[in-house]
Amino acid sequence: MAFLAAAPTATQYLTSSSVSQQYNHLPCGKTTTHLCFSSSSLSATQPQQGFGNARALTTVGRRQGNSSSSLEAPEAVKHHIGSISQTEGLRFAVVVARFNEIVTRPLLEGAIGTFRRYSVDEEDIDVVWVPGVFEICLTAERLGRSGNYNAVVCIGAVVRGDTSHYDAVANSAASGVMSAGLNSGVPCIFGVLTCDDMNQALDRSGGKVGNKGAEAALTAIEMATLFEHQLK
Numbered sequence: 001m002a003f004l005a006a007a008p009t010a011t012q013y014l015t016s017s018s019v020s021q022q023y024n025h026l027p028c029g030k031t032t033t034h035l036c037f038s039s040s041s042l043s044a045t046q047p048q049q050g051f052g053n054a055r056a057l058t059t060v061g062r063r064q065g066n067s068s069s070s071l072e073a074p075e076a077v078k079h080h081i082g083s084i085s086q087t088e089g090l091r092f093a094v095v096v097a098r099f100n101e102i103v104t105r106p107l108l109e110g111a112i113g114t115f116r117r118y119s120v121d122e123e124d125i126d127v128v129w130v131p132g133v134f135e136i137c138l139t140a141e142r143l144g145r146s147g148n149y150n151a152v153v154c155i156g157a158v159v160r161g162d163t164s165h166y167d168a169v170a171n172s173a174a175s176g177v178m179s180a181g182l183n184s185g186v187p188c189i190f191g192v193l194t195c196d197d198m199n200q201a202l203d204r205s206g207g208k209v210g211n212k213g214a215e216a217a218l219t220a221i222e223m224a225t226l227f228e229h230q231l232k
Helices: 101-117 133-145 165-184 198-203 212-230
Strands: 002-006 018-022 035-037 042-044 092-097 125-130 151-159 188-195 205-207
Touching: 092 101, 092 133, 092 212, 101 125, 101 151, 101 188, 101 198, 101 205, 101 212, 125 133, 133 151, 133 165, 133 188, 151 165, 151 198, 151 212, 165 188, 188 198, 188 212, 198 205
Parallel strands: 092 125, 092 151, 151 188
Antiparallel strands: 002 018, 035 042
16 A cells, blocks of 8 residues: 655755655565655665664665765763772761761761771761751851862751651751752762651661661762762
8 A cells, every 4th residue: 555645845855745655564574665865855765674674774864966874873972970989089078967866876877987988088087066957058068168078978867746847857958958069069968867757767877778878978979089080
């Protein structure tokens, strides 16, 4: 069955010439017809064998009098990713809230343990204690702006109570840490737990769910090496 249609003058590749293509409704592996575009008309190429044959791929944009296709292999894409091994000379700050210290201190220990595990010297780690989660953000931004650190880890714990105080503090902490990073240009890593109860917080500070402080430190290393070695 053959279909005829008029191709509108829409681009340099489409003219008012008619378009003709024969559709052979055959099972996979049989002869099919593929379209090939030129600068003056649309025509069908010679049949190719098999739907999955790479040689049957359509050549698009072939100009008259030019044997080379306008579809060329793209240039190699360069990927940038942080490293967890190139930590020499990198400096980190950790801002920790004293509120809910039963949770935040194990988170801090997890973070420091991760820094040590990935060969960050202890003299390159500074820990700054603040009263609560609300005070983390401003402190993180100041540390970032100081130019002394490659990344700042923000550690705290907010546990839901009987009032809406939880929502205000949790939302402010999340947006504040993000703003600290954006305003300082230094990665500020969100390591603040926002949990419904204390058991959830303890599970995530070295309990059965792991240690989110350790995870935050690992993120800080990757972001610091990305900025220092890849994106300068």
